[in-house]
Amino acid sequence: MASITLEGALPETLPVREDGTPFPFVLAWEDKAVLAETRTELTAELIEGYADLPETEEGDTEALYARYRTSVQIANALQQVLAAHAAEQGTFDPSTQSEDVLTAIFTDRSEKIDEIAEWTNKDVPLVLVATEYAPYATATKPSGNVLWVDPFTETTFLQTLSDIGIVELFVNES
Template sequence: MATAIETDQTQNLTPSPTRPDGSSWPFALLVGDDTIYADSRTELVGKLMSGYSDYATGDEGDTLAFLARVDMAAGIAAEAQATVLASVTESGEFAPERESESVLTALLSPRGTGLVTGEEFDSRWDHPVPLVLLSTDYIPVTSHPRIEGNVQYIDPTNETTLLASLEKFGFVQLFVNADI
């Protein structure tokens, strides 16, 4: 079992470390000033989420890992939505007091709870302020149709989609060794 290692690149840029056998790590994840090297995306996510690597394999472990990813993604979606709202409010593009209750509910509801169903706006979000939602709150995971329009999705379906979402939102940078 390989171990992910972390390095701090704030002081000096150094060559990427190698595994004990001298080969390159297949994955590197830049998180702030730290770089995490690992053999798998699962190991990378395990370094981002305390206890994630402890889930057993098999159906029960897969379910627990999925729920942990959803929980993490919900927090990230809430943070991203708050950042967007703060920016557009500060610039004067958005004034909460001028918005309807359904718009405010969609923008401010907790993520990962299935509360933003899209029913109140016919599953189409055309508001200038983008919604940040979890893909797992919609079909095929739930019975709610996916909301279209000005929506950005975080996808915690698996480690690959979660890391891609984190990268899309600027939280991490993922590097994959070309040799794998």
């Protein structure tokens, strides 16, 4: 397996694998892009120590936990940024919100929050970690203005990070 990391402006022509074919996976964020053979290599670029995890059942469990911890950190940070941005725009005033709304927004994502059937706040999306909800757990997934980070697999982890705009993921598995 191999990956190539590019920093700064991308070249006109992207590097290819030794056999001349394009890399099947590319992950881009800020001024960095990683071209890789596997999603594991991409995930290892985002999570320190991930590449060193053993390829065993125990290693798989450690990998899931590493993705979960990272998902919680991302959800916490993004939730704060979204709330602060809405406050700066004048569309969200914490002093006028209910305790339930503030608790949902500002509770650490590693802690359980009360079940919410639907998140209707249009100004501040709720950022949640998918493995805390069905089908992975017993809590019902809230509907509405919710952004999800899903650490269950490398595929769901990377795709949901792309879906919420943290990274850009390009897949070419043809």
